[in-house]
Amino acid sequence: MGWTTLDDIDLDGKIVLTRVDLNVPVEDGRVTDTTRIERVKDTVLDILEKGGKPVLLAHFGRPKGQVVPEMSLSQIRGTVQEVFGRPVRFAADCVGPAAEAAIAALGAGEVLLLENTRFHAGEEKNDPDFAAALAALGDVYVNDAFSAAHRAHGSTEGITRHLPSAAGRLMDAELSALDKALGSPERPVVAVVGGAKVSTKLDLLSNLVRKVDVLVIGGGMANTFLAAQGIDVGKSLAEHEMADTARDISARAAEAACEILLPVDVVIAREFKAGAASEIVAASACPPDAMILDAGPDSVARVAAALAGAKTLVWNGPLGAFEIEPFDRATNAAAVEAARLTREGRLISVAGGGDTVAALNKAGVAEDFTYISTAGGAFLEWMEGKTLPGVAALEP
Template sequence: MGWKTLDDMDLAGKRVLTRVDINVPVEDGRVTDTTRIDRIVPTIKDILAKGGRPVLLAHFGRPKGERVPSMSLQPLVPALEAAFGVPVMFAADCTGPAAEAAAAALPEGQVLLLENTRYHAGETKNDPELAAGMAKLGDIYCNDAFSAAHRAHSSTEALARLLPACAGRLMEAELKALEAALGDPVRPVVAVVGGAKVSTKLDLLGNLVAKVDHLVIGGGMANTFLYAQGTPVGKSLCETDLADTAREILQKAQAAGCEIVLPSDVVVAREFKAGAANETVPATACPEDAMILDAGPEAVARIASILEGAKTLIWNGPLGAFEIAPFDAATNAAARKAAELSKAGKLISVAGGGDTVAALNKAGAAEDFTYISTAGGAFLEWMEGKALPGVAALG
């Protein structure tokens, strides 16, 4: 663990420049989902409790270096005040004289929110001058935005090198969870990787086969692997041009002693809609005019058995077309099994990625997983074995 936490810093009387992810949905000037705000509350409350003055840096949308009024952070102030339980001041810029004056005037026990960092074109270019301007607003830098840590931006990378730096509570929890899952995991380790396309997860699969004991592949990705093994997949979603790549991954897994688990039976239908007529067939017997939309009960039983014997689980992506019934059955059943084992203390389970979080919530399993990451791109890049600039800069 080469990075410091809030526990390692003397915050009393210090302005703490805190990079957060509050890129929340807003409709008619009101925040409609406070999840990302709720997750930074422990960091803000700890800074305040230690006598620090939190100065929040955040992006919102993609204004591409322009002042786009609809992407201002000012409408978030009421939601932030409700979450923190203290007054939140607002500065109309994240650098320059007005921001400096606001930061200098910030009283103890209050929070300052700075305007959208992406109003400056230099933010996404990791501009050192912009970072230097931001650095004038604080004494300590705290990064609590793991979800933005895979990007080398001024507020996530360059700024961290200009001030004493540490991880916030959300970043700390995320890094510890991922370290437990992939860095030095308790074995056996199982990875469940699903989703539509192999092409979007080649680096991920290549990294995982060298690190896990079982790799369960589901969703449309599984069809490509079945096809690569000479199995007919009918009209299923399938990347036939990646058959050679799939075979290479299978060979790499075999050499590494990693078992790749593909569905032995599948649920097929002639049309993709809720409640469509469907049947369960062996994975080798998909009719020519049908498409595979879910893993079958035999496949689910096999996954449950593997989970029973596992100590650590990493999950990214659904096992079928989880958005509509009845093609959500495999994802729901496997997720609930993982949740049950996690709740009983038998399994460390870490999951992340947009579809994954939605699928686990739909299955009613999310709250019993050991850790759910809301960081899409950063979570994936960590699983792919890539260094994250925003984390590396804290070291």
């Protein structure tokens, strides 16, 4: 897999339309988490250094093709300017006269933020006329929003049909990390997949059993696999109607020589609340009135052993109900072990997904992983082996 980067394209004197993810949380007009803004800073500053004029394209919320004032990007302009350390102008539209005038007035060293692309219905419809109107504003297109790359929208895919296109620094880093994780990884490869439902991760599991050497299944998904083996999981969260599917995935894993690791011991409780009375039992010994809420210490030891023998780790989803103590212990312990191996240079670790990022932050090890993706749906679709339109459009 290859893609064009900022280093492959001439930016000097060019208007560089730059797709970024600025869909940040805002409360009372104040940005509460600047992570996504900080992550695109390198790309914007590199464009300026190379003599280009960055014009930012972004969406905010889901206005569904309507102008919704509370979803205007104008409210985050000040924060963007503060993070970038450069003057950031704002245009009240992303196409047409307002955008054209703002670009014409853009001075050296300045950045322009255009209004929410999703205020136009043509954005999500990938309307050719809208994509052409966007493209008419600039000379070069740079995509630095991997999180939106799984959508064929006007500002992620349609625009590339009109302009020379490249990946920004963040997109390049994300794609490089993902390629190392599943594209051309160092083996053995371990995948940790958790979460509530098998039904939401069918494509993911089906793809991974063909790509990895060991697949660790945790969370409510593990309960479904245990139940499919005829094990009574009591009142645990489980999709009993997915039993045939679970058995099919297990069979495909066996054919591909992929070992599936399920819990051998579990933490059970009668109540799902913080500090609830809990105990550790064999995975096959959950009482009818109890719930499995976490993997037990023997299960964690098996995961640790798999990590110790691995070269590459891909992680999506917690091993238990990590939001509530004491049901966060398995996730925390596995995360700490993965982080230690990464720090020692023995493991390439790539993680992604909202719950995963939250769990690794809670365990205090997010900074130690090789790469953590904040892309959500795009990360999941990539793990499922799907082609991402916004990425395919950047191939030479």
